[in-house]
Amino acid sequence: MPALDGTVVPRRRRLEPEARREQILAAAVAWFAEVGFAGTTRDLARRAGVTQALLYKYFASKAELTEAVFERVYLGRLDPRWLDELRDRRMPLHARLCRFYRQYTAAIFTYEWMRIFMWAGLAGDALNRRYLGHVGERLLAPMGQEIAAATGHAPGMEDLWNLHGGIVYIGIRRFIYRLPTPEDPGPAIDAAVARFLRAP
């Protein structure tokens, strides 16, 4: 089909199934992050640049598509090396905590992750609670052990959640409430960690 400028503009572009599925999934992540899982498949298809019917060639239902969005967003987000580095006592505790939270926030302070995590939390998704259970047991608890070993005083889990929440709240302010926040959360993280360690 020749366009006005003479170039050929095919109305349909055939993609390999893998590429097309990836394109739809990426659009779904962005779309559901913005409007939540109540967003319609028609608007999603328009945003992805495909027809609504095509969605159902790659995902059997809307539920299966949202499931794929969950997996994409959650999977591989927590780097197992973080725990090893948290426990590497060759480095001062303060530096380890700052490094961890800079890495952690670099991983989750994205528009897609923060918002989909919050949508899923409100919807009562189980994956959400499992993720936070993992954070508490596999990250915060060991972190508490390191703090106890270095300072001689073991913080309670509620103290650790307070440290964690104060830092994560930066991302909530920015991506959920769309309030202005420092471009780089690093200094705020350092200050929060310093305050936390200064206390007995």
Next chain:
Amino acid sequence: MPALDGTVVPRRRRLEPEARREQILAAAVAWFAEVGFAGTTRDLARRAGVTQALLYKYFASKAELTEAVFERVYLGRLDPRWLDELRDRRMPLHARLCRFYRQYTAAIFTYEWMRIFMWAGLAGDALNRRYLGHVGERLLAPMGQEIAAATGHAPGMEDLWNLHGGIVYIGIRRFIYRLPTPEDPGPAIDAAVARFLRAP
């Protein structure tokens, strides 16, 4: 209409418009808090114990109903006396901050408020940002002045948001993520305030 047990069960109960509107609004707050504003008017009506058509005798549209839910949830939630008490220097700073955050969390740590606030935040509601702007300018900023006056060192706004976020995150864990938290947030608040004031 006589029921099986002989008592008269009127199929329709007439209520004064004020009482009926209040009943619907209360049900709407609870319902939208649970499932978000994408919840259907039919399910809401069933929950309120009225017919769906009746909703539209008291609210012109679903948008007007959600607007009323917003007002109900937001309005009068911030007590102006809190600011006065924060500035009352006859009491030690530490005690003032603890008292404030105990009152503040007592006001907002409810299933309805926390969840509707989060739903509205994700939806991009303007009332949400206005509320948090108010918190920053009318509560956190004066709080910073009091801390500066008492300790000789003025905290930055980002530090204050960190204190605030760490405490609010208790409510987020409980009502948004449905994770177990201490029944009484008081001790955690005291500890967070103590840590914050101990730092220079």
Next chain:
DNA sequence: CCAGTTGTTGATCGTTTGATCACCTAAGGC
């Protein structure tokens, strides 16, 4: 160049949604 494969589409189905209507009936004044 052509035929077969298959990625893609427009049209459409049944259901659910917000919203409206004519009609019904409970309650209060006489």
Next chain:
DNA sequence: GCCTTAGGTGATCAAACGATCAACAACTGG
């Protein structure tokens, strides 16, 4: 008791929703 008022209901509409299907057309191998 009766009649007027007004709170409440069942039925229904148009639009939007998730999902399906036959038909189309872009690419591949020959």
